[in-house]
Amino acid sequence: MRFGVINIDGAYVSAFNVLQEMSRDDIEVYHYNDSATYHVPPHQHDFYELYCLLNGPFTFHVENNRYALKPGSLLLVQPGEVHWPELEQPPRDIERIVLWLNPQFISSLSIFLPQTLGTFGENLQKEQLIIPEEKTYQVILGLLYSLLYEKNRADADSPYLCHLILSQLLVYLGRAMNEREMPPERLGARYREIMLVHEYINAHFKEELTVNDLAEHFYMDKNTLTRQFKRIIGMTPGDYIRRKRLETAHALIRQGYSVLNAGYSSGFSDYSAFYRAFCHLYGQAPSTFSSQTRKNRTAAYRNGK
Structure with a gap:
């Protein structure tokens, strides 16, 4: 199955965030296209990190798990989980969208999304990899680009629109996580x-x-x-x-x-x-x-x- 990438002329590509620390108290989103990720040692955050690979393959470690990521797959790292990209020689440019989510801000949305937010806890303790169906993935990818657009636009309405877009994104991520519980025939007999x-x-x-x-x-x-x-x-x-x-x-x-x-x-x-x-x-x-x-x-x- 081939997953397409929305083409918006490489929009909103930013320099790699070397500090790996959030400066906002809600969400941050980055579009990278470089090899800087190869210089990142094992580390952990106090926030959620959603990793969306746009070219690949690329190997990523979370705690004791090793994931061979491809376009069409998503990786959600929980706060406190040690993670790092696998070093390859020679390094190559990796295009990816990275979304950071403040746990306190996510919790504040529980009034509106109680069922969806339940996914961001016990259900993720054993599995970080999310492989949505193609249509769901395309919607998720489009929402990530919408967040990048609002980040770039940065007008008075952008923070509110970002929160609305994120709410939609969380719903689709919740659906994608629930798809992991589908009968084997939906995911392949083996x-x-x-x-x-x-x-x-x-x-x-x-x-x-x-x-x-x-x-x-x-x-x-x-x-x-x-x-x-x-x-x-x-x-x-x-x-x-x-x-x-x-x-x-x-x-x-x-x-x-x-x-x-x-x-x-x-x-x-x-x-x-x-x-x-x-x-x-x-x-x-x-x-x-x-x-x-x-x-x-x-x-x-x-x-x-």
Whole structure:
């Protein structure tokens, strides 16, 4: 399915907001088209962030989840969730619309949108990715461009119109989130099955786990599992298990674990396999990364004195 992008001559493209902090107490919206996002380290906000990718694909991390974003998908990051874009070499320009929502302002709309706003809480604790139907996505995209238009116009009526547009946007986002609960035949016969596999890997990737184990556990043909998992998640089950282990090892090394302990604690039983995979993904040996991390910690400690 191909998702179009409304063409308004690249309107309202702004410089990247390096501070990543809200200056308003309601909403802020940005249209970026650059590679600046690659320089953003893992971070968190005290506000909601809606990420709408306009070209792609592009990989984004939220807490322990990794999302392969494409045009037509949306990512909603909750306040306090650690998130970051995945570094690629060489960096490339990424066009995206980013919407920031102040939680207190969103709560103030509960009188008008009680059912919709209920979505922005417990229902999002396990899932940040939103994949609307094409028509719903086009409406959402149009509303985001309307917010950009009002931001650019900035007359006396613009704040009120922005709030009205946002109210519509929240309704459509709520609908899109509810679409995730549709019967499997609406999302593809294998969708729910693959998402169960995805959740199982997230819970068991540190254990001895192979594609054959997954196929046997879920009573699926190995080739079908691999093909459908790659179609929905963006990589094969084996690649996803390896990536989860590497990301965990990377995080443990940053926390001060030794390279050996980080590798084994993340599910690697063979150090040479861990070494090769780490070098391939991160472009440096785990020992080099560990040494750099220790130096950075020492420098930060000295600077803090």
